[in-house]
Amino acid sequence: xxxxxxxxxxxxxxxxxxxxxxxxxxxxxxxxxxxxxxxxxxxxxxxxxxxxxxxxxxxxxxxxxxxxxxxxxxxxxxxxxxxxxxxxxxxxxxxxxxxxxxxxxxxxxxxxxxxxxxxxxxxxxxxxxxxxxxxxxxxxxxxxxxxxxxxxxxxxxxxxxxxxxxxxxxxxxxxxxxxxxxxxxxxxxxxxxxxxxxxxxxxxxxxxxxxxxxxxxxxxxxxxxxxxxxxxxxxxxxxxxxxxxxx
Amino acid sequence: xxxxxxxxxxxxxxxxxxxxxxxxxxxxxxxxxxxxxxxxxxxxxxxxxxxxxxxxxxxxxxxxxxxxxxxxxxxxxxxxxxxxxxxxxxxxxxxxxxxxxxxxxxxxxxxxxxxxxxxxxxxxxxxxxxxxxxxxxxxxxxxxxxxxxxxxxxxxxxxxxxxxxxxxxxxxxxxxxxxxxxxxxxxxxxxxxxxxxxxxxxxxxxxxxxxxxxxxxxxxxxxxxxxxxxxxxxxxxxxxxxxxxxx
DNA sequence: GTATAACATTAACCCATGTTTATGCGGGCC
DNA sequence: GGCCCGCATAAACATGGGTTAATGTTATAC
Numbered sequence: 411x412x413x414x415x416x417x418x419x420x421x422x423x424x425x426x427x428x429x430x431x432x433x434x435x436x437x438x439x440x441x442x443x444x445x446x447x448x449x450x451x452x453x454x455x456x457x458x459x460x461x462x463x464x465x466x467x468x469x470x471x472x473x474x475x476x477x478x479x480x481x482x483x484x485x486x487x488x489x490x491x492x493x494x495x496x497x498x499x500x501x502x503x504x505x506x507x508x509x510x511x512x513x514x515x516x517x518x519x520x521x522x523x524x525x526x527x528x529x530x531x532x533x534x535x536x537x538x539x540x541x542x543x544x545x546x547x548x549x550x551x552x553x554x555x556x557x558x559x560x561x562x563x564x565x566x567x568x569x570x571x572x573x574x575x576x577x578x579x580x581x582x583x584x585x586x587x588x589x590x591x592x593x594x595x596x597x598x599x600x601x602x603x604x605x606x607x608x609x610x611x612x613x614x615x616x617x618x619x620x621x622x623x624x625x626x627x628x629x630x631x632x633x634x635x636x637x638x639x640x641x642x643x644x645x646x647x648x649x650x651x652x653x654x655x656x657x
Numbered sequence: 658x659x660x661x662x663x664x665x666x667x668x669x670x671x672x673x674x675x676x677x678x679x680x681x682x683x684x685x686x687x688x689x690x691x692x693x694x695x696x697x698x699x700x701x702x703x704x705x706x707x708x709x710x711x712x713x714x715x716x717x718x719x720x721x722x723x724x725x726x727x728x729x730x731x732x733x734x735x736x737x738x739x740x741x742x743x744x745x746x747x748x749x750x751x752x753x754x755x756x757x758x759x760x761x762x763x764x765x766x767x768x769x770x771x772x773x774x775x776x777x778x779x780x781x782x783x784x785x786x787x788x789x790x791x792x793x794x795x796x797x798x799x800x801x802x803x804x805x806x807x808x809x810x811x812x813x814x815x816x817x818x819x820x821x822x823x824x825x826x827x828x829x830x831x832x833x834x835x836x837x838x839x840x841x842x843x844x845x846x847x848x849x850x851x852x853x854x855x856x857x858x859x860x861x862x863x864x865x866x867x868x869x870x871x872x873x874x875x876x877x878x879x880x881x882x883x884x885x886x887x888x889x890x891x892x893x894x895x896x897x898x899x900x901x902x903x904x
Numbered sequence: 905g906t907a908t909a910a911c912a913t914t915a916a917c918c919c920a921t922g923t924t925t926a927t928g929c930g931g932g933c934c
Numbered sequence: 935g936g937c938c939c940g941c942a943t944a945a946a947c948a949t950g951g952g953t954t955a956a957t958g959t960t961a962t963a964c
Binding site: 478535546548556561 | 707725727728731732733735747751752753755756782785786789790792793794795797799800801803804807808850851890894895897900
């Protein structure tokens with residue numbers, strides 16, 4: 411059944427191996443998880459604030475985001491998610507969703523019953539730690555975004571976001587040597603960075619004007635990685651790539 | 658030994674019971690954790706960005722915060738922590754600290770070796786879930802702050818913070834019926850909300866002028882809870898009090 | 905080949921919040 | 935009792951980024 415496993419390098423395994431090592435048995439157990447796959451169009455909610463899910467979402471293809479709306483209808487995006495991510499893993503331990511998960515592009519999403527994950531963790535306690543670790547890295551990314559939104563200029567924030575997306579996509583094999591797919595509108599980048607669409611436009615032009623990046627047809631090309639990192643005050647520590655605490 | 662356990666209601670137990678139920682055995686196991694207690698003055702770093710801790714910090718008394726500095730020296734506070742919190746629990750699974758933990762007031766802090774926590778989790782796997790859950794609630798609070806900093810006005814943000822602190826302190830027994838200790842300077846509130854000291858002052862006066870709160874001698878008094886919640890667009894869902902997912 | 909929709913781009917104007925600098929005020933300390 | 939020191943308060947001024955609204959651009963649809 412094609413739907414039980416997407417293209418050969420199963421994205422979940424790829425993703426987890428970017429933050430830890432997996433034993434062959436653990437890898438097998440992950441590949442054996444029962445999945446129900448579903449396709450979504452762009453801009454659809456997959457899980458909504460207030461829901462009480464009994465399953466988690468694994469992204470197989472496409473870009474998604476977690477977000478929440480203000481009473482006045484303003485949106486803040488908390489995180490971008492890519493293949494291999496389980497954006498609502500927290501629903502395993504927090505009954506009620508306090509935010510929503512929506513697609514940004516068309517997506518292929520696999521649903522995994524909570525009970526199957528619980529069983530997986532009983533069989534492989536170390537995998538529970540790996541997933542815990544993954545949610546902790548999520549939180550580290552939230553903090554870094556908070557620092558940006560609260561204390562950095564629009565220019566620095568945007569450069570930082572582009573650096574982060576490049577690193578994260580590279581690690582899961584979705585980046586070229588110096589380019590990545592960036593299928594986001596300027597409005598969506600604004601909602602992630604706490605800026606208006608117009609100001610994203612101004613700022614993006616600034617970065618392009620300095621030949622740090624090019625952006626065309628949904629492809630972002632890094633023209634000057636050193637310069638971009640500097641503009642974004644970017645330091646990868648917070649992504650905790652392979653930086654496991656010894657058990 | 659007085660240092661093995663602080664005033665009768667051990668704050669860690671109190672805190673965990675605010676977000677889940679504990680069995681008598683679990684409670685016993687927590688009380689039996691070997692602690693090394695240390696006193697800190699105000700404004701001291703307890704753990705610093707870049708450290709690779711082999712122990713976690715449990716706050717017994719006082720207020721602390723997690724924060725990080727910009728290259729330009731601006732500070733963003735990510736979270737306030739109170740007795741019963743283990744602010745750097747993540748160090749159990751993330752080797753390198755990506756931010757710092759510092760005291761805001763004089764604090765009594767207990768250190769717990771990572772290995773003791775790992776042993777505790779082996780004996781009581783459900784406690785591992787409870788602590789995981791706690792770090793997930795932390796992340797939920799980060800998201801709510803992000804929404805505020807990115808998309809809400811200064812007035813709404815400040816009101817929201819005061820609501821949050823009231824709820825959190827109430828739940829661990831540190832609140833009066835309508836007042837809490839608020840031993841923070843306006844500069845510290847600004848660093849938490851992404852605002853300048855001066856603007857915190859203006860905004861706080863606004864809230865006081867509307868008779869929503871009073872603030873004197875480090876004590877915050879809520880004069881109009883309904884009004885304050887409304888001003889802060891405050892909804893407790895994100896604190897996930899006792900909102901466990903069934904196992 | 906024209907209509908439509910979704911975005912990107914521009915420009916003009918405005919305001920919430922930042923910055924700077926002084927002043928006030930209460931508490932600890934010699 | 936006088937001197938700091940750390941904070942709160944205040945006023946004047948500066949600005950980054952928001953808002954609004956018009957105009958381009960591109961792609962798909964009929």
